[in-house]
Amino acid sequence: MAGRSRILFASVVAAGLAWASPVIAHHSAAAAYDETKKVEAQGKVTRVLVKNPHSWVFLEGADAKGEKVEWQIEMGGVTSMAWTKEALPVGAVVKAVGHPSRAPGSHGMTAAVFSKADGTPIGPRSGRGEAPPR
Amino acid sequence: MRASIARLSPKRCAGIVAGALLLAATSGYAARALHAQPETAAPPIPDLTGVWDGSRRSHPINSATSPWAKTLPEGAILPDGTAAGKNYVSNFPELNERGLAFQKIFDEPLSPKYDCQPSTPPALPYDPFPVEITQWPDRVLFRYEKDDQLRTVWLDERQPTARDYGVQGFSVGRYEGNALVMDTTNYVFDITGFDDYNGIPSSSQKKVKERYWRDGEQLKATVTVEDPMFLRKPASYTMRYLPAPKGSKLKAFECDPEAARLSVQFIPPRYK
Numbered sequence: 527m528a529g530r531s532r533i534l535f536a537s538v539v540a541a542g543l544a545w546a547s548p549v550i551a552h553h554s555a556a557a558a559y560d561e562t563k564k565v566e567a568q569g570k571v572t573r574v575l576v577k578n579p580h581s582w583v584f585l586e587g588a589d590a591k592g593e594k595v596e597w598q599i600e601m602g603g604v605t606s607m608a609w610t611k612e613a614l615p616v617g618a619v620v621k622a623v624g625h626p627s628r629a630p631g632s633h634g635m636t637a638a639v640f641s642k643a644d645g646t647p648i649g650p651r652s653g654r655g656e657a658p659p660r
Numbered sequence: 661m662r663a664s665i666a667r668l669s670p671k672r673c674a675g676i677v678a679g680a681l682l683l684a685a686t687s688g689y690a691a692r693a694l695h696a697q698p699e700t701a702a703p704p705i706p707d708l709t710g711v712w713d714g715s716r717r718s719h720p721i722n723s724a725t726s727p728w729a730k731t732l733p734e735g736a737i738l739p740d741g742t743a744a745g746k747n748y749v750s751n752f753p754e755l756n757e758r759g760l761a762f763q764k765i766f767d768e769p770l771s772p773k774y775d776c777q778p779s780t781p782p783a784l785p786y787d788p789f790p791v792e793i794t795q796w797p798d799r800v801l802f803r804y805e806k807d808d809q810l811r812t813v814w815l816d817e818r819q820p821t822a823r824d825y826g827v828q829g830f831s832v833g834r835y836e837g838n839a840l841v842m843d844t845t846n847y848v849f850d851i852t853g854f855d856d857y858n859g860i861p862s863s864s865q866k867k868v869k870e871r872y873w874r875d876g877e878q879l880k881a882t883v884t885v886e887d888p889m890f891l892r893k894p895a896s897y898t899m900r901y902l903p904a905p906k907g908s909k910l911k912a913f914e915c916d917p918e919a920a921r922l923s924v925q926f927i928p929p930r931y932k
Contacts, residue, residue, distance in 0.1 A: 554773075556724075559926065575916075578915050578916060578919065579920055580922075582919060627923075628928050629925060629926045629929075
């Protein structure tokens with residue numbers, strides 16, 4: 527799968543693991559995301575929506591069965607997202623690790639840490655991800 | 661009375677008039693003399709002007725335990741930047757039965773923030789964004805980067821009318837000693853008008869009293885809320901802002917409806 531020109535791969539790798547988030551869980555973020563778990567997705571950047579109150583990164587990936595899915599990754603507001611212009615160009619293949627969305631069958635994520643397909647960290651949060659303030 | 665005046669001789673009339681003039685002149689002198697007494701100098705108006713940083717640099721980010729907390733471990737940073745003591749006293753609001761009932765049925769997607777409706781006090785001042793304060797003789801302006809909100813605090817003793825209801829209510833204020841004290845009423849009902857992390861609404865009976873003062877380089881604020889529709893008694897927190905870096909300017913927030921609403925799909929539905 528790694529040899530494909532387009533990596534369409536995503537998997538839940540560590541559901542149930544404690545997430546060392548540096549901020550206290552937000553009630554409203556906790557309503558949408560499970561901050562006690564983490565999920566890993568890999569795919570191609572199709573869109574980056576740098577907006578307030580929260581920005582979004584869209585990845586075209588695939589689920590464990592190989593079915594195409596769109597990952598929607600919630601990020602911080604505009605002021606914290608300048609790095610994405612260079613680091614997350616449309617078409618780039620990246621990996622994201624963050625808290626998974628709660629709704630069954632959904633493919634959402636927040637507090638994501640990004641890296642290149644080879645594992646090289648991308649962006650200012652190369653250490654730990656933080657849920658964006660609401 | 662007319663008959664009495666008619667009976668007065670011209671001499672007596674002139675005497676009465678002269679007496680009245682003397683009395684008036686004496687009173688005027690006395691009044692001027694009173695004014696000539698050394699007046700107590702009015703305290704200087706506190707300088708609150710500037711851009712203030714409300715980010716996590718200044719205080720913990722808003723959450724289910726900040727600024728309202730039932731319990732906190734010793735050493736936890738409080739909204740005013742100090743550390744909680746061993747015997748932390750809860751400032752969490754005491755809800756009445758109606759408040760508890762609303763909290764129980766609260767459904768996150770109802771929160772109007774997902775449609776870019778702005779937050780209001782007591783949440784707004786604590787949102788982790790900068791605020792710019794401008795002081796004019798008849799008003800103080802609070803411009804919040806979060807949700808591009810502008811609150812005008814009238815200092816000219818005007819009062820709201822029944823037509824002055826709005827999302828941010830109507831604010832009047834005054835300087836008391838070293839502080840700006842402001843009272844805001846005329847809010848509209850808001851399902852998350854007290855706090856969106858704990859699902860507490862506010863009614864058109866909500867009253868918010870805010871007190872802002874300088875503490876060295878810091879700007880401190882005490883925010884007190886009363887709302888007899890939902891709270892048994894007023895609730896209060898004290899927070900701090902730090903000066904924003906020199907030259908800081910507020911940015912346009914321009915809340916985007918698509919970006920604001922997207923995460924609702926990730927909340928497991930509570931109601932069909």
